[in-house]
Amino acid sequence: MLRLRILLPLLLLAGCSKGPGADLQYIKQARSLGAEWALVNQQANKGQVTKTYAASMHQWLRDNLQTTQSSLTQPDSRYGSEIHALLAQPDDAAPDELRSHVEVLKHIEDGLESA
Numbered sequence: 001m002l003r004l005r006i007l008l009p010l011l012l013l014a015g016c017s018k019g020p021g022a023d024l025q026y027i028k029q030a031r032s033l034g035a036e037w038a039l040v041n042q043q044a045n046k047g048q049v050t051k052t053y054a055a056s057m058h059q060w061l062r063d064n065l066q067t068t069q070s071s072l073t074q075p076d077s078r079y080g081s082e083i084h085a086l087l088a089q090p091d092d093a094a095p096d097e098l099r100s101h102v103e104v105l106k107h108i109e110d111g112l113e114s115a
Helices: 002-015 020-045 051-071 078-088 095-114
Strands: none
Touching: 020 051, 020 078, 020 095, 051 078, 078 095
8 A cells, every 4th residue: 555655646746747858759750850851851852862762751851840730738838839830840841940940859759857
């Protein structure tokens, strides 16, 4: 019975974990997807990948970013806005534009990891 009294509050506390710390994995994932998107577009601009490959990668990246965005516990946060901004970009967005969102996500990620 004593173990149950100790275990129950710990389980309840773990279940209440919300906020940026809980979203860190999604922030990392969105940053990685954004960086990959920038790389695909950079290579597409140089003619180093086929249009079919770029189109399939764009669809895959968008699907994963949408899943990431829908998993956030705080979608109205700064990082939620950055993920939304990434999703608002056209498939052929300039790599530098995509990287600017990636840099913001990296800054947020670094801040959460050092906290």
